[in-house]
Amino acid sequence: xxxxxxKPHIMPVPYLAIDQEMEIFSxxxxxxxxxxxxxxxxxxKSKFVEHMAKQLGRPLFTVxxxxxxxxxxxxxxxxxxxxxxxxxxxxxxxxVREGGICYLDEVVEARKDTTVILHALSDHRRMLNIERTxxxxxxPPEFMLVISYNPGYQHLLKGLKPSTRxxxxxxxxxxxxxxxxxxxxxxxxxxxSIHAKALxxxxxxxxxxxxxxxxxxxxxxxxxxxxxxxxxxxxxxLACRFAxxxxxxxxxxxxxxxxQVARAIIGD
Numbered sequence: 001x002x003x004x005x006x007k008p009h010i011m012p013v014p015y016l017a018i019d020q021e022m023e024i025f026s027x028x029x030x031x032x033x034x035x036x037x038x039x040x041x042x043x044x045k046s047k048f049v050e051h052m053a054k055q056l057g058r059p060l061f062t063v064x065x066x067x068x069x070x071x072x073x074x075x076x077x078x079x080x081x082x083x084x085x086x087x088x089x090x091x092x093x094x095x096v097r098e099g100g101i102c103y104l105d106e107v108v109e110a111r112k113d114t115t116v117i118l119h120a121l122s123d124h125r126r127m128l129n130i131e132r133t134x135x136x137x138x139x140p141p142e143f144m145l146v147i148s149y150n151p152g153y154q155h156l157l158k159g160l161k162p163s164t165r166x167x168x169x170x171x172x173x174x175x176x177x178x179x180x181x182x183x184x185x186x187x188x189x190x191x192x193s194i195h196a197k198a199l200x201x202x203x204x205x206x207x208x209x210x211x212x213x214x215x216x217x218x219x220x221x222x223x224x225x226x227x228x229x230x231x232x233x234x235x236x237x238l239a240c241r242f243a244x245x246x247x248x249x250x251x252x253x254x255x256x257x258x259x260q261v262a263r264a265i266i267g268d
Contacts, residue, residue, distance in 0.1 A: 015044075015047060015048060015051035015052075016176075016183060016184050018173070018174075018180065021048060021171055021173070022051075022052065022055070024169075025048075025052050025171070026055070028144070028169055029144050032126065032139075032143075032144075033168075033169050034121070034122040034144065034145040034167060034168045035144070035145075035146045035147075035168060035170075035171060036147050036148070036149075036160075036168035036169070036170045036171070037147070037148040037170075037171050037173060038148070038150075038170060038171070038172050038173065039148070039150065039151075039172060039173030040150055040152055040173075040174065040175065040216065041216050041219050041221075042219015042220055042221035042222055043173045043219055043220060044173065044220060044221075045105075045148045045173055046062070046103070046105060048173070049062075049101070049103045052101075053100075053101045053103075056101070058100050058101050059095070059100035060100060060101050061091040061095040061100055061102045061103065062091075062103045062105060063091050063092075063102070063103065063104050064105050064106065065105060065107050065110040066110070067109060067110075067111065068111070069109070069110040069111060069114055070113075071113065071116075073114075074090045074092040074093075074114065074117065075090045075092055075093050075117065075128070075130055075132075076088050076089040076090040076093050076130065077090070087132075087133055092117075092128070093128065093130065093137070095143060095145075096121070096128050096137045096139050096140075096143055097137065099139075099140040099142030100142070100143065100144075101144045101145075102143075102144070102145050102146065103146045103147075104118075104145075104146070105148050106148065106149055107147040107148065107149055108149045108159060108160060109149075115160070118147075118164065119163070119164065119167065121139060122145055122168060123167050126139040126143070127139070147168065150216075152216070175203075175207065175219070176220070178197075178200050178201070178204060181200045181220055181223070182196045182197050182200045184220060185199060185200065185220070188227070189224055189227040191231060195227070196227065198236065198265060198266050198267075199223045199227060199240070199266075200223065201265050202218075202262055202265045203217075203218045203220075203222075203223055203244075205261055205265060206218055206248075206258070214248050214249060214254070216248065217248075218248060222243055222244045225243040225244075226239040226240055226243035226244055227239075229242065229243055236266050236267070237259075237262055237263065237266050237267070237268060240259075240262045240266055241255075241259060244258075245258045245262065
């Protein structure tokens, strides 16, 4: 079977700005300032960073942070093969050496001791110490450090210390207004305006209501997934269920309530 024949042909589309985020990011890069991006899941933080890396012509090194992420995962480590030990740079070290952009996605998920190594890189020193090799790297002007996190998902055990936060300039992201989100949905997927408008209306209804016990509201990314199912012939209501509703909750009563809202807006 030719699996490539089953994949929809998706053309890359340019990032659609919500405010002045592209200008501010470019200024920060020219000023050699690190950037912190705050915003809900699925609002376009990662897509924005990918777009800006292309715009600036710099290699992008993305790290999805998690509870077990250590400083060695970012800096590098010695490995062993049949010839002996050898050193392998981590993504942060590679970004410094190559003058790239290092993007730490959901940085608050990383271990507390991991963020400490960012301090010397994110202030006037712009320096990375590699203790295991005895190297001290000075970041070139092209290097940039970018971190992101979801403020709505934070709690006391998962926050950034003031000593870390105040080394960055901060940008707040949110979901675009209805007209722009519909335009994003249409340009990303090729979905027709009627279905795109219905999906956006449904997402906005869930974002504005507090009656459902949801940890997070649907992001634009989920709408894009639903749109792609619709383009493959999936009925819109089922696309909402499998690409949006089932991703938001495991509770049967909540799923049923979300389906009722979907029927009212999307139709059967």
